Amino acid sequence: MRMVNLRAPYSARRVVFVLAVILVLGFLLLPSQLQSGFQYIGSPLGWIISWPLQVVAGIHDRIADVWGRYVALQGVEEENQQLKRELDLLKEQNGQLREASVATERLSALLEFKKQALPASVAAQVIGRDTGNWYKTIILNKGASDGLQSDQGVITPAGVVGRVVKTTASTAVVLLVTDPNNAIAGLIQRTRDEGIVEGTTQGQARLKYIPLLSNARPGDHVVTSGLVGGFPRGIPIGTIIRIDKEEEALFQSAELSPEIDPNRVEEVLVIQSPSLPTEGERLGVPKLKP
Amino acid sequence: MKALLYFIVIVGVVPIQSVLLSHISLWDVKPDLGFVAACLVGLIAGELDGLLVGLALGWAMSLFSAQDLMSGTIIKGAVGFVAGLAGRQVVYLSPVVFVAGLLVVSCLVGLITPFVLKLSVQQDWWWAVWTIVLPQACLDAVIGGAIYWLMRSRMNIEQLMSESRM
Numbered sequence: 001m002r003m004v005n006l007r008a009p010y011s012a013r014r015v016v017f018v019l020a021v022i023l024v025l026g027f028l029l030l031p032s033q034l035q036s037g038f039q040y041i042g043s044p045l046g047w048i049i050s051w052p053l054q055v056v057a058g059i060h061d062r063i064a065d066v067w068g069r070y071v072a073l074q075g076v077e078e079e080n081q082q083l084k085r086e087l088d089l090l091k092e093q094n095g096q097l098r099e100a101s102v103a104t105e106r107l108s109a110l111l112e113f114k115k116q117a118l119p120a121s122v123a124a125q126v127i128g129r130d131t132g133n134w135y136k137t138i139i140l141n142k143g144a145s146d147g148l149q150s151d152q153g154v155i156t157p158a159g160v161v162g163r164v165v166k167t168t169a170s171t172a173v174v175l176l177v178t179d180p181n182n183a184i185a186g187l188i189q190r191t192r193d194e195g196i197v198e199g200t201t202q203g204q205a206r207l208k209y210i211p212l213l214s215n216a217r218p219g220d221h222v223v224t225s226g227l228v229g230g231f232p233r234g235i236p237i238g239t240i241i242r243i244d245k246e247e248e249a250l251f252q253s254a255e256l257s258p259e260i261d262p263n264r265v266e267e268v269l270v271i272q273s274p275s276l277p278t279e280g281e282r283l284g285v286p287k288l289k290p
Numbered sequence: 291m292k293a294l295l296y297f298i299v300i301v302g303v304v305p306i307q308s309v310l311l312s313h314i315s316l317w318d319v320k321p322d323l324g325f326v327a328a329c330l331v332g333l334i335a336g337e338l339d340g341l342l343v344g345l346a347l348g349w350a351m352s353l354f355s356a357q358d359l360m361s362g363t364i365i366k367g368a369v370g371f372v373a374g375l376a377g378r379q380v381v382y383l384s385p386v387v388f389v390a391g392l393l394v395v396s397c398l399v400g401l402i403t404p405f406v407l408k409l410s411v412q413q414d415w416w417w418a419v420w421t422i423v424l425p426q427a428c429l430d431a432v433i434g435g436a437i438y439w440l441m442r443s444r445m446n447i448e449q450l451m452s453e454s455r456m
Contacts, residue, residue, distance in 0.1 A: 013338055016338060016342070017338050017341075020338070020341050020342055020345065020367075023345065024345070024364055024367060039353070039359055042349060042350075042353045042359070045349070045350060045353065046350075046353045046354070048301060049301055049304045049305070049350055049353070049354070052301055052302065052304075052305045053304060053305040053308065053309065053354075055305070056305035056306065056309045056310065057305070057309050060309050060310065127308075127309070128305070128308030128309045128312075128354065129308055129309075129312045130308070130354075130355045130356060130357075131304060131307045131308050131324070131351040131352075131354045131355045132322065132351070132355045132357050132362075133318075133319050133320060133322075133422045133426055134356075134357060134403065134404075134407055134409065134413075134422065135355060135356035135357060137355065137356045139308055139354055165356050166353070166355075166356065168353055168354075171353075171354065173354060173355065173356055175356050179356075180409070180410035180412040180413055181356070181409060181410045181413075198410070198412075200412060201412050201413060201417055201421070203318075
């Protein structure tokens with residue numbers, strides 16, 4: 001096969017080459033704030049690419065669905081038996097939980113705990129993963145046109161997924177909680193000690209800057225502290241699996257097992273509301289009278 | 291025709307890279323199709339085409355990654371440009387030599403990238419080399435070599451290379 005030669009004349013090529021060099025130099029010299037302009041200019045390109053991206057993601061989902069329903073049925077019989085046994089166990093637990101639920105409802109009403117609903121959020125679907133290997137991110141099918149912005153928190157009913165770091169018109173990139181470059185303010189639920197949750201290179205998370213006197217232990221749950229970032233207080237992040245206390249260190253740290261499996265996340269909620277309710281507003285603390 | 295082909299490459303690489311390649315990743319590392327495409331375009335069509343396609347690919351891929359736009363765009367643009375310069379120096383390029391070249395260039399780019407990205411202190415140089423740079427270079431070389439071999443068996447690469455340098 002021979003390609004048609006539609007190359008521009010030599011002088012035109014030289015002009016294009018000079019423009020390309022100016023572009024590269026511009027990139028190098030511009031301050032990072034101005035480079036966000038390039039991100040903005042890239043939105044139409046991102047919109048164009050999002051179409052084939054969603055088509056490929058759709059085809060991929062269909063194939064995965066067919067594979068899961070009809071092809072990958074090995075061991076289903078054994079799994080079915082095990083699930084039946086688990087179901088019996090869960091029925092028993094369900095009865096106990098109903099009782100506990102009635103009691104909780106009563107107490108909640110008593111404490112006027114009704115304002116605890118999450119702030120405004122947008123549901124989105126995961127359509128892809130990071131195009132490179134250096135960051136652990138997921139790509140969502142909602143973007144700036146749906147009101148998504150950088151630094152908004154992303155959760156599932158199970159817990160924290162990550163936070164939005166980049167948007168185009170119709171997609172958003174979410175840096176996962178397990179990425180070492182992510183940092184979320186966390187709180188140990190039992191001891192009320194605060195720290196910063198970072199991802200690790202092993203795909204787990206780590207709560208740093210826990211006070212030395214804290215009696216945190218494996219099994220303790222870590223939730224968002226709600227102090228900074230796009231998360232309200234109390235969203236589960238992970239469970240402590242190991243405490244690391246180094247000699248002469250000012251703080252201790254804890255390794256966490258994240259509540260979510262980033263590789264299996266399919267649908268998420270993006271927390272949109274910039275003004276999250278304060279703890280007082282959420283708990284309905286009575287206002288002071290003048 | 292050429293511009294349309296480049297547009298299809300740019301628009302097509304991102305969905306394949308972000309949706310499909312995560313399934314064929316080895317040790318959680320996937321090949322960089324943008325890098326391979328920039329190399330091939332630079333080598334076959336010359337340094338200017340390599341530079342422009344590399345810049346566009348880097349920009350498009352950065353829109354769907356946490357990587358900053360500048361590093362992604364410039365690195366891929368530079369790769370396309372260097373591939374074009376290298377292509378100018380050779381008359382005949384066997385798939386084996388191409389694979390070896392890709393391996394070396396991918397390693398070099400991978401070694402520079404952690405410094406450019408200013409990653410977390412956990413992601414030090416040795417961690418990057420063993421967990422990302424080397425596996426990705428191997429995958430890039432294998433995928434690039436396979437595409438190059440396929441292209442050689444379908445079209446006259448040497449003729450295309452010589453035409454682009456006229």
